[in-house]
Amino acid sequence: MNVPTDARYSREHEWARFDGDDVVVGITPYAADELGDVVYVELPAEGLHVDVMDEFGTVESVKAVSPLYAPVAGEVIAVNSALDGAPELVNSSPFHEGWMIRVRPDDAATAIEDLLDAEAYDAFVDELLA
C-alpha cells in the first residue's frame, strides 16, 4: 500500500492533514478495508474539544462497530455531514470525500509531529499484513 505523503498517520489508522490552519482527519484505506462496507458514521458536535486518542465518534460497518480516535488535539470546527447520507464515501474515497472532522489544533506547530509519516505508516501496515 502507498498512502499520500502529504498526511500523517496514527497507529489506530486515522490520517491527519493540514489544510490551511486546520487539520482534517479521516481513516486510512487499510482501516476502511478492514472494516468492510461502512453503514453509519457517528461524528461529534462541532465545538467539541478532543485530546490525542480521545474517542471522537464511531464507525459501523457490516462487520463491527469501531471507535474513532483523535490523532490530534484541538477543537472540532466542522464535521463531514455528507457521511450521514453516504457513509460509503469512507470506503470509496477515504482520503478525500470520506473525511470525517476538521480540527483547529491547540498547537499547530506540534499537532502532527508525533504521528507516523507515510513511509513509516506503510511499513506499519505491511507488518500487520505480513
Added chain:
Amino acid sequence: MPGRRSIVASEPLIFELASSGRPGVRPPLAQFDDVDPASVLPEGQVRESLDLPEVSEIDVMRHFVRLSQRNHSIDTAIYPLGSCTMKYNPKINEVAARLPGLLEPHPYQPETSVQGLLALIHDLEAVLGEIAGFATVTTQPAAGSQGEMVGLLCIQAWLRSRGERRATVLVPDSAHGTNPATATMTGMRVEPLGTAPDGNIDLDELDAKLNDDVAALMLTLPTTLGLFEQRILEVTRRVHAAGGQVYGDGANMNAMLGRVRPGDLGIDVMHLNLHKTFTTPHGGGGPGAGALGVQAHLAPFLPGPQIVRRDSGYALEPAGPDSVGRVHAHLGNVGNLIRGYTYIRSLGREGMREVANDAVLNANYLRARLAPHFDIPYNRICMHEVVLAGTRQRRLGVRTTDIAKRLIDYGVHPPTVYFPLIVDEALMIEPTETESIESLDQFAEALISVADEAKTAPDLLHAAPSAAPVRRLDEVTANRSPDVNWTAAD
C-alpha cells in the same frame, strides 16, 4: 453433502400469490348474520376490507413448505455457528412440552391446580443450581441478555445494601458482546480488559484497573476464544479482594457440564441459556430462556415470584422488599423450561458429563484437522469452539466473508465470522457434541476445499454463493434501509 440444495426458483411473497375471492376457510357466516358491526363497534372502526392475502389452504401450505426447504436448520445439516451452541433439539422435548397438563394451564389458575408444573420448574431450578453451583435460580429472564441485566441489577442492589455505590464494570475483550451492552444498559461504565498472549486475562492489567468503583467483572467462561480462563481462581480472588463481584456469562456452559461448577470458581451470579446448553429452540424457533443462578448473598434481590415448597405443596412466593423487580410475566417462557428440564432428565448426571466431553472433543478434532490450513492465533487445547483466522487467505486476496459465502455452496452453514474482534478475519467454529465424526469430517473437508480454492480459484470465493437460492446479499442496504413491510399497490 447432506443439506446440499440445488438452485430453487425465486419464491413469490404470499401477497403475490393472492387471488381476489379465493378464501382459505369459509366461516359459517350464518351464525353472525344478526349482528350489525356498526352496532357493536365504535364509529369509524368498521372496515369493509383488510390488506390480507386471499389464498387457499393449499397455497399457504405449499408456500411455507417451499420456504422451509430453502432454509438451513440443525435438522438439515451441521450448523457450526460459534458461540451459539446450535445443537440438535431432541423431539422428546416437544412431546413433553405438549403434554396437556403442562401445555394447557393458565398462569392465573390456582396454585393447587398446577402442582405438577410448579414441581417441574422448582426441580429445574434445583438441578440448574446443582449443575452450575448456585444457591438460588430464577427462571424468569427470557434471554441470556436479560439474565445479564438482572444479574447486574442484583449486584447493584447488593452494593447499595452495604452502603456502597460502584459504577464500573470490567469486561475482557474476549467476552460476549452482550456483556458491555448490559453494563451500559444498567447505567454503568465499561472498562475493557485486554487478553494476554496465552489467551487468558492479563492479571497486571486487572490489578491496575481494580479499584473501589469496580462493581463487577463480567467474565465469559470459556471465553469467546473457546478457551478456559486458566487463572480463574486468581481472577475471582482479586476481584473479591477489591470489593467487586464476578458475573459469569454462562452461554458457553455446554463445555463445562458435569465437569466444572462456575459457582465453585468464585463466580457470584451467572445466567444459563436453556436455548443453547439445554436444547430448547433458538431465535425464530421459539422464545429464549436465560435462567439466572446466584450465590446466597444475592438471592434476596432476585425477581419474584419464586416457587417455594411447603408442607401443603408448591406455592408462589411474591418477591421480597429487596427484589430488583419483575422482568417477565409469571415464571418466564414456561414451554422452554419444560423442554430444558426434559433434556436434563433424559440425559441424567452422566449424560451431562458426556455432553461436555464430546463438545470439547469435537471442537479439538476440528482444530487439529484445520490447523494445517488456517492460522490459529491462540492455538492450545480449546473447549467447545475453535477460532481460526483467515489471515493466510487474506494474503491471497480472499477475505473471511468470501470463505463463509463459499461454504454455503457446499451446503454448510458458515461459522460465526469477524468475532471475537481480537482475532483478525475470525472464523469461530462450534460443532457441538451432537455432530458425528462423519459430519465433522464433511465440514472439515468442505472448509479445507475452500482453503484450496482460495489458492487455485479465488474468483469462486469472490462470486460465492453461486448454488444458493440468492446470490451475495447487499448487506449495506439491509443495514441502512431495511424494507420488511409489504404494502398494497394503489
